[in-house]
Amino acid sequence: PAVVAPPPPQQPLESSHDNQQLQFPPWSACLLIKDNNIILPEWLAYHYTVLPLRRLIVAVDPTSKTDPRHILDQYKSIGMNVTVWTDDDYWADGAKDHEQRNFRITNETLPAYAQDRLVYRQKIFYHGCLKQLKTENRTWTAVIDADEYIAFNYLDESSSEGVPSWCYTKHIF
Numbered sequence: 001p002a003v004v005a006p007p008p009p010q011q012p013l014e015s016s017h018d019n020q021q022l023q024f025p026p027w028s029a030c031l032l033i034k035d036n037n038i039i040l041p042e043w044l045a046y047h048y049t050v051l052p053l054r055r056l057i058v059a060v061d062p063t064s065k066t067d068p069r070h071i072l073d074q075y076k077s078i079g080m081n082v083t084v085w086t087d088d089d090y091w092a093d094g095a096k097d098h099e100q101r102n103f104r105i106t107n108e109t110l111p112a113y114a115q116d117r118l119v120y121r122q123k124i125f126y127h128g129c130l131k132q133l134k135t136e137n138r139t140w141t142a143v144i145d146a147d148e149y150i151a152f153n154y155l156d157e158s159s160s161e162g163v164p165s166w167c168y169t170k171h172i173f
């Protein structure tokens with residue numbers, strides 16, 4: 001029997017800075033950071049390229065010693081929609097319930113208090129961020145830390161060559 005070579009695989013369309021040529025919907029992310037400037041450029045570059053991350057809401061911890069805005073501004077300049085929030089932007093009516101709780105702070109309880117405060121701040125920020133992104137009709141959102149990366153699986157079962165079939169579908173944004 002004659003051996004028939006499979007047709008050459010189609011090449012996925014290239015991503016570009018404008019969302020009109022993206023092959024899958026742009027992503028959004030909620031990111032709470034504290035003194036992460038050293039790892040933030042790599043995190044942004046990776047997720048901008050791989051996901052593609054195009055909308056980012058960042059909350060900077062009030063005890064952070066570094067300001068990430070000069071790094072984030074570089075991504076604004078290439079079209080990423082970035083918003084930086086402070087506590088006043090996501091605490092309802094400025095109320096900070098964790099500060100009104102009846103904590104007894106001693107040398108022994110200080111680490112536990114700090115952890116409880118962080119967890120509560122994350123919960124309030126993520127709720128506000130997701131609520132905001134929902135009003136913007138964003139559909140794909142990551143709730144993530146700056147030391148975490150989303151590994152995108154480009155393979156699917158519908159393609160025997162390993163190139164996902166959805167790469168060839170144009171999305172309307």
